[in-house]
Amino acid sequence: MTTFTSQNALFAPIFADEEIDALFSTEAMVGSFTQFEIALTGALAEVGRVDSDLAKKALAGMEKFVPDIPAIADRIVADGLPVPGYVAQLKAHLGEELASVVHVGTTSQDLIDSSFAISFARATDVLDQRLSAVLASLSDLARDYGGNSMMGRTRMQAALPISVAHRITTWQQPLIQLHADLKTQRSDIAQLQFGGPVGDCAAFGDDAATVGAAIAKRMGLVASDTSWHTDRHGLIAFGNLLSQISGALGKFGQDACLMAQQGIDEIKLKGGGKSSAMPHKQNPIPAELLVTLARYNATQIGGLHQALVHEQERSGVMWTLEWMILPEMVRVTAKSLLVAQDLLARIERIGTP
Amino acid sequence: MTTFTSQNALFAPIFADEEIDALFSTEAMVGSFTQFEIALTGALAEVGRVDSDLAKKALAGMEKFVPDIPAIADRIVADGLPVPGYVAQLKAHLGEELASVVHVGTTSQDLIDSSFAISFARATDVLDQRLSAVLASLSDLARDYGGNSMMGRTRMQAALPISVAHRITTWQQPLIQLHADLKTQRSDIAQLQFGGPVGDCAAFGDDAATVGAAIAKRMGLVASDTSWHTDRHGLIAFGNLLSQISGALGKFGQDACLMAQQGIDEIKLKGGGKSSAMPHKQNPIPAELLVTLARYNATQIGGLHQALVHEQERSGVMWTLEWMILPEMVRVTAKSLLVAQDLLARIERIGTP
Amino acid sequence: MTTFTSQNALFAPIFADEEIDALFSTEAMVGSFTQFEIALTGALAEVGRVDSDLAKKALAGMEKFVPDIPAIADRIVADGLPVPGYVAQLKAHLGEELASVVHVGTTSQDLIDSSFAISFARATDVLDQRLSAVLASLSDLARDYGGNSMMGRTRMQAALPISVAHRITTWQQPLIQLHADLKTQRSDIAQLQFGGPVGDCAAFGDDAATVGAAIAKRMGLVASDTSWHTDRHGLIAFGNLLSQISGALGKFGQDACLMAQQGIDEIKLKGGGKSSAMPHKQNPIPAELLVTLARYNATQIGGLHQALVHEQERSGVMWTLEWMILPEMVRVTAKSLLVAQDLLARIERIGTP
């Protein structure tokens, strides 16, 4: 789900997740930028910090703004981010007078973090639905095969017989908890970022909280008391949850791999992967992939925690590292739920009656 | 805080934390083992699953049991864990008849995980107190220097002046949230492990929940509905929190390092580390150490997430990996709070009036 | 350089590296697949293990083979890899008779690993050139400013004055060594994979070594004595080197960030990144990006080492993890050399005369 695995057509299908890609697309992000600027100018007009007539006209102009992405792209390398180019274009589109009521007192980080908040919150909804589906399939599985018996194994050795229901419970239990956590955390993920150049909302004086609340409301986000420019714990907690979800599915995948071994035969899967050399062979592809995705996220989570050392009022180093890691973790996690669902659909039997 | 940094007297003082060491000592663990066995036999007698007279005598015997640690040690390598040796010794101490009502239906993992639960819960209390102390010192700092002004810096460049209060807020804010999280998570950390050989409490039939609740009560732990032999998410969430605490302190340390640079001079520290070559030099030792500890934990958290792929009914591989990583993360986090407190005590000025 | 950072046009320019993308493109990979099959059939004909007339015709047919990528894509998810679909198409293209002398005794892993070997070897050449260019620029820098003086800093504190030449030497020294290592390692990276279904070349009997050598020669790869299906140390060593290169550049970037601070002013950069809020500000974007890329690779290397636990004759889990991590590390490393070159071109002064 990295550049290679998303761009090379020979490997991309294994990792593809179009629904998630759409949430992080150029269109989605630039749409969120404009949504932020509209919400800001509207909120400032509301509290009377910008002229309401100008604001009205600027809002109308912004609604019609279609950014020229390639022209923005030309400045991105030098600026290290797309916002200066985007704002310059937006202001040029509005003209000097209207531009004076746009992007007032704010900064690139407010736009980018808030846009990610929207993408992450929507991703949370996708994860929520997919987790529900996986849990429903696991319930069906327990209903169909829970009464069967299989060998319980500890330290890779046969221990005592268990019910298949018990094994399935060990797959369900963490996912049920993580599903609940996901719902709880959504409001932490969907937080507006609003702090201005150095995070102290200095340009807004006593109106800062009011303006922040108004922007959040217009954007469907949650207002926070202060900016979280350097306080990335909400993002890290989201990353933790993502890796825990893929990790829980990795345990399921690992168990399925072990159960599918000839000689063990505790699970029967249909439609396994074919070998180019041995066409008779049925490889438990989705089960293996679940372990891969779990180990990928377990790797990334370390990088995300490194990014907590976010110096001063804004660390370009750490912020950029988040961009490289967190959206990918979202995609891997979301994909792992699809793969789990695929694996569940292939199960034809667990244990013995 | 690894073998080398705890055993080599030339380095150990940098990383020492005796209060935490005591929580994970041989005595603490073996005490918890005995506490578990006493609670189990007591609970089983309560529900009538073992003879109450025998139980009474066994409980009296267990109260007086002093294990021979070196003798246990002899078996640990072969068994991969200390419980079989411990239980054999305990049973020999009680004699065959009383031994029949001891360690009934349980397994090594129940003892070890529950013992860790006690150690981790106590560690949580230590972290709680230390976090309170650090937060109090940060409040004092804000009171003393919050009114001062300093340069706000983004992407390592001077941006706009900020109040020192704003900078201190960015240190306080995540710690306040993590402090609250710590209190919330304590009950997840302090969970009894109770599942028997393959985690299904099969030996206890309908009494499993009652017995589990009784054991938990006697041990001062929280009962869970099911065993969490393979569901390590509670431990991983604890690890996440630990790394987030040290990460938040790492940001504080990194800021202090940058503020202490000659030419920047936004912080004045007393009692800095001496150089063997340049005795005039004042090194910001605790500030640097906070960053080191943060990066150490950010490294370890990845290993902990790898351990989520916990196959079948018990993975010796992953369980052992937790032993190597999690207690160390506790120690590093607890130490980082002491180091932060030390750094705070050395601050003689921030910003300029 | 992950899916998001390569697909979202608002962020992709920061991370773009078209030269590297071309090496890992669909066309490059599928071209390598065909190159492998041609080399194999040719080699088998050479030793007389397939009929030479059939082989001749099959080779002619393969030269003209244009795979239908979307049709291959349809099978990739089920198979877990693209080779079965590719081979089926290739054989259909040749017809049953000629197909009998194609893909004989080999397996998907032989094709995929050998194709990666070609891509990695070519990437090594790109890295080699870029390293040469960066080292040349560093030499120029030493020539231009090496005679200047600056403050040497240890533990973030001013220590003693040093020559700028000394600081530049600390940037050059590791890169010179890593450049030499890269040249040495190229032959390990450019290794043919050749083992057949279970890695023992069983289908080729005594001719295995001869056939392997012939394939390697035709593909411009290096023959190895045995297959390295499960021996991933060559790849891991390549990953180590990649992370060490980006790490060495990360040190340079971190130094440049610290030198560029107002109040320190040991470096003067032109053309810094603009802020959307503070147009006067000059951000050291490439210097920061070097640190980000170093920390990204330092994160990934852990995942690659996890993949060493490659069970039995082929681990789908670990192999797939490599695909997710290693090409991305190549791209990050190659990009970091471009970014370093960019940073070097922006330096207008170091230290004081």
Place this chain on the structure above:
Amino acid sequence: MTTFTSQNALFAPIFADEEIDALFSTEAMVGSFTQFEIALTGALAEVGRVDSDLAKKALAGMEKFVPDIPAIADRIVADGLPVPGYVAQLKAHLGEELASVVHVGTTSQDLIDSSFAISFARATDVLDQRLSAVLASLSDLARDYGGNSMMGRTRMQAALPISVAHRITTWQQPLIQLHADLKTQRSDIAQLQFGGPVGDCAAFGDDAATVGAAIAKRMGLVASDTSWHTDRHGLIAFGNLLSQISGALGKFGQDACLMAQQGIDEIKLKGGGKSSAMPHKQNPIPAELLVTLARYNATQIGGLHQALVHEQERSGVMWTLEWMILPEMVRVTAKSLLVAQDLLARIERIGTP
């Protein structure tokens, strides 16, 4: 092999390695410190940079110096390292006059890094011997059971029968290469550190190289052209090698775990670990432990690569991180070779005749 796993007597035996502990002991380190100071003063006298009579007396005094470790310990926290306290004590022991020819032009890092170089080089010798032993046992294994047959397995599925010799080859092959690498790398590991306060040997003028060579010779170390104060690539390369060794053994361990499963039964082990609940069960403890140790090192290697971003002339942050990680990786690797040897000794059969 962390604080907990080395201090808690209930777990320490699993991870114990006294031979390695001795190499990193207080005595070993302080002995190396004194060895460095003696070599330095001797070398300086040789080139006439200190008075030879004073040097002679100082050398005699240093030979008899027995440092008071607890007194050194008192200063370590404030200084961040033990050298200033050690040097102060050494100078006091010699008296003011002789002290003037001791610790001239050098710095803490020269002593500490050079001492670690000695410890690491000695550890390399231990690893070399243990690798030889493991390779010899693997040869014996191939001799005894190589002619047997077993099922080759790919993607966790039975593929085609292989010879046991082929499977054993996949264990031997990487270890043979890593054994060779270890011998090659020894001279990079055994490098003297010699740079003075800011790494430029400024105090020694034109004599720097001569003095460095003389110190190296006296200490049994290798002289390098320049100091490597901030160039940590040699250490990182050592870490890479360590993790690759434990990773290669992890593959062996994982295979043994899978082969030992009932239903697969491709390996027969004697003396397995006992369960406290199921005394009949034979757990493949050393095989599992090999995987744990591999995954531990694969986790640590990421932290080591993070430490490459070693800012300015000395990063206290990164240096301290190395102390926490690298000696532990040495210990884990060395232990994994002992565990592998133990596992090999327990093998009673592989495959079927």
